[in-house]
Amino acid sequence: xxxxxxxxxxxxxxxxxxxxxxxxxxxxxxxxxxxxxxxxxxxxxxxxxxxxxxxxxxxxxxxxxxxxxxxxxxxxxxxxxxxxxxxxxxxxxxxxxxxxxxxxxxxxxxxxxxxxxxxx
Amino acid sequence: xxxxxxxxxxxxxxxxxxxxxxxxxxxxxxxxxxxxxxxxxxxxxxxxxxxxxxxxxxxxxxxxxxxxxxxxxxxxxxxxxxxxxxxxxxxxxxxxxxxxxxxxxxxx
Numbered sequence: 001x002x003x004x005x006x007x008x009x010x011x012x013x014x015x016x017x018x019x020x021x022x023x024x025x026x027x028x029x030x031x032x033x034x035x036x037x038x039x040x041x042x043x044x045x046x047x048x049x050x051x052x053x054x055x056x057x058x059x060x061x062x063x064x065x066x067x068x069x070x071x072x073x074x075x076x077x078x079x080x081x082x083x084x085x086x087x088x089x090x091x092x093x094x095x096x097x098x099x100x101x102x103x104x105x106x107x108x109x110x111x112x113x114x115x116x117x118x119x120x
Numbered sequence: 121x122x123x124x125x126x127x128x129x130x131x132x133x134x135x136x137x138x139x140x141x142x143x144x145x146x147x148x149x150x151x152x153x154x155x156x157x158x159x160x161x162x163x164x165x166x167x168x169x170x171x172x173x174x175x176x177x178x179x180x181x182x183x184x185x186x187x188x189x190x191x192x193x194x195x196x197x198x199x200x201x202x203x204x205x206x207x208x209x210x211x212x213x214x215x216x217x218x219x220x221x222x223x224x225x226x227x228x
Contacts, residue, residue, distance in 0.1 A: 035218070037165075045157075045165065045208055047218040059216045095164055105212040106155035108176060110164040 002026040002109055004096050009114030016086050016118070022079035022096030022111055030054075030074035033099040035107060036081050038092035038116075046092075049081065064090075086118045122146055124209050124221035131226045139196040141224045143209030148189050153212040156185055156194045159223075160205045168207075169194065196226070204228055 008020040022034070036049045049070040050059045058070055069082040079096050094114050097107035123146040133139055143154070151172035157165040167176040169185035172192055182197045196203055209221040 044222045045159075045210075045220040047220070050216050050218075057216065061217070100167075100170060103152075103170070104216070105153045106167055106170040106210065107157075107165075107218075108167045108170075110166070112164055 002098075004098065004109055004111035006094065006096055006111040006114040009094065009116045011117045011119065012086055013120055014086060014088060014118055017082070017084045018086065018116060020081040020083065020094055020096075020114060020116070022081075024077045024079070024098075027098075027109075029072075029077040032101070033104055034072065034079045035097050035099065036070060036079075037095045037097055037107070037110075038090075039095070039113075040089070040092040043092075051079070083116070086116075088118050090116065091118045092116060122149060122211055122213065122219060124211055124219060126207075126209055126221035126224045128224060129222075131224060132228070133199055133226065134228065135199050135201055137199050139194075139199055139203075139226050141194040141196075141207055141209075141226070143187075143192040143194070143221050145190045145192070145211060149192075149211045151188050151192075154185075154187070154192050155210045155212075156183075157208045157210065158203075158205050159208065160202075165208065199226070201228075 048061045051070045067085045071080045096111045098109040100106045100108040125144045127142045154172040156169040159165040173185045184195045206223045206225045208223045
């Protein structure tokens with residue numbers, strides 16, 4: 001069965017760093033573009049980053065640009081999100097998601113999410 | 121930047137009734153670039169509809185999408201108990217950015 005599993009979340013102080021991990025299974029990871037999406041407590045969904053199949057294209061939402069870095073290792077079926085200079089407003093559940101097959105318009109597979117809490 | 125506005129914020133209905141959820145874009149969106157998701161409490165979102173009309177794998181046919189231009193609709197006919205959730209519309213921009221509406225909660 002196709003799936004994604006995130007890990008690496010936790011409690012971090014403002015201005016701290018955290019690295020999130022997303023491991024894919026059940027499909028050929030290298031054939032899919034990937035994104036990170038987050039959801040602040042009680043709020044809606046926010047797309048934050050995209051990476052192409054061989055990481056030659058990378059995009060970020062303005063809210064995280066310059067602080068977060070997305071990367072992938074196709075040999076390890078893994079997606080990463082390095083988060084630096086964290087702020088209280090970065091507190092959220094972070095999801096990795098797969099872009100739909102042969103299209104990049106929507107996200108057809110999601111992980112269960114990992115909680116990131118930024119607090120002093 | 122295209123902004124998606126969903127209405128109503130909350131829809132109170134009973135099982136067996138139909139739900140009509142609206143998603144309005146601040147400027148015209150290609151139908152190919154409009155999707156809908158369902159999110160139940162404590163769970164990840166699930167893709168329901170892509171390309172405005174196409175149901176994702178495994179989605180029952182009581183879910184249907186319609187619309188074009190700036191106005192899109194998700195219809196849930198014959199609500200089942202498991203359909204009570206929050207629904208989000210989402211659009212894709214060719215600059216490789218994605219945006220979501222603020223969500224509509226369908227409650228009993």
